[in-house]
Amino acid sequence: AQSVTQPDIHITVSEGASLELRCNYSYGATPYLFWYVQSPGQGLQLLLKYFSGDTLVQGIKGFEAEFKRSQSSFNLRKPSVHWSDAAEYFCAVGPWYALNFGKGTSLLVTP
Amino acid sequence: NAGVTQTPKFQVLKTGQSMTLQCAQDMNHEYMSWYRQDPGMGLRLIHYSVGAGITDQGEVPNGYNVSRSTTEDFPLRLLSAAPSQTSVYFCASSYSIASGGQETQYFGPGTRLLVL
Numbered sequence: 001a002q003s004v005t006q007p008d009i010h011i012t013v014s015e016g017a018s019l020e021l022r023c024n025y026s027y028g029a030t031p032y033l034f035w036y037v038q039s040p041g042q043g044l045q046l047l048l049k050y051f052s053g054d055t056l057v058q059g060i061k062g063f064e065a066e067f068k069r070s071q072s073s074f075n076l077r078k079p080s081v082h083w084s085d086a087a088e089y090f091c092a093v094g095p096w097y098a099l100n101f102g103k104g105t106s107l108l109v110t111p
Numbered sequence: 112n113a114g115v116t117q118t119p120k121f122q123v124l125k126t127g128q129s130m131t132l133q134c135a136q137d138m139n140h141e142y143m144s145w146y147r148q149d150p151g152m153g154l155r156l157i158h159y160s161v162g163a164g165i166t167d168q169g170e171v172p173n174g175y176n177v178s179r180s181t182t183e184d185f186p187l188r189l190l191s192a193a194p195s196q197t198s199v200y201f202c203a204s205s206y207s208i209a210s211g212g213q214e215t216q217y218f219g220p221g222t223r224l225l226v227l
Contacts, residue, residue, distance in 0.1 A: 090154065097142035097143075097144055097159055098159045099216065101154040104151075104153050
């Protein structure tokens, strides 16, 4: 069975600080991994995805994620957070048309 | 292209009522899916379809029916609404690998459903 765990429900960072959001997955085969962002009252926007190849994936808005098979992790990172990054972040695994989402991490950015 | 459209945007139902949430896409995507989003639960897959006439259950299918008679439309039916079905519902569509498209889901804006 496939599953996704996002250990941190809430994270607070200062504007300009670095960010890492954790994601651990369980999947029987080579995973398709995704990170989505959702601003309050909005729909979902794809930040980045990993299927194969280079384990460091670059996405939009300056985000990147690293796939580590040995740790079953796909953590999302950003070197310098902007106030506009405050949102809910979801990690997801599975075939792209039938995703299994984590419960999300809510990011608060302080001045 | 309008992308993925969902109607209505907001709906209030009484327990036991039935309704259909509409989802349409104009991108000729083979795959379509329905998710529900509840606070603290993320998104959970209800049903999905890999082509016209083909549907399958996701994680939380109970209380919901789907059918896929055309490529463009994928309606979600609540036969007898319950308060536990109060949620935000997202429809999504995507290409298949066979069609040469990228493995990316496009989400609709959502339907907010309140069951009293």
